[in-house]
Amino acid sequence: MPLDRSRGREVHFYNVFSPAQALGGLRLNDTMTEKAFLSMLQILIIASHPYSVSFRGTGVALTPTDNLLRPGDYDIIPNSPGGTIFITDEHSILRVPSSTVTGRDERFRQRVRERDKKCVITGSVNSEADLDEWSGFEAAHIFPIAGETLWISNGFSRWITNRTDEHDTGINSCQNGLLMLSNIHKKFDSYYISVNPDDDYRIISFSRGDPFHVAGRVLDPVCRAPNNEKSARDELLRWHFRQAVLANLRGAGEPSFETDFPPGTDMVGEILSGPQAAKRMEAELFSRLNGVSLAQGSLSQGPL
Incomplete structure (x- = not known):
């Protein structure tokens, strides 16, 4: 069964003219600030005029400060008569956990x-990196390889400066990758953890209570050194952050899918019986076909 992102929300936000119908919400942890919340609403809210956001019943507008966001209801209020407030109809891009992909590009993993x-x-250091022991560490794609068609159609290759040739889309460049612990990788793929490059690379957790204690940390500088051609691209981090906001705050949120299947589980049946079955099946199949293609390419080239 898919997991419901709207369960356990401590914060809800509304169009002031429809105070009984929430536009969305989020689960709260003790690092979520008013500034962070307002920046997320800028992604979600479509308004004809400037607006303010106030804690219901106070009439006091939030300001972009590091004050912690209080649990409760927030009203979005147009600053001009006749101003309109809508929530975007944009959906986040469905992605499947990268750990399910076989034959992932060896060069991508090695360079990350x-x-x-x-x-x-x-910030956990792999003390056995010099021994080439990487158990528990995984190279994560910021933009998923299952979405390569979308990557190409949107011209995201323009952000990659170290492509090998004109046929290389760049999706497997280390500029589209980050090294993570395996459990953090799953949360990142599911949009429960993200990074806001426009807030000093602050790490945002969309889980209640921040179980992995990463919220409020800063993305390690080792992967984003200025003028380093190997560094992760801000444009891709910004894209992932947008997807995370859409997935977790917009409306009831996007479904979050179970990945811990016991042996013998009919995974195809599970997918087909759940929401967004066609899109999820397409993403799973594309990931696996992409992995097989990469594996065959590595074999034909010989050892790296």
């Missing part, structure tokens, strides 16, 4: 490992 040598979210 060489650059980072640690989980750039938690």
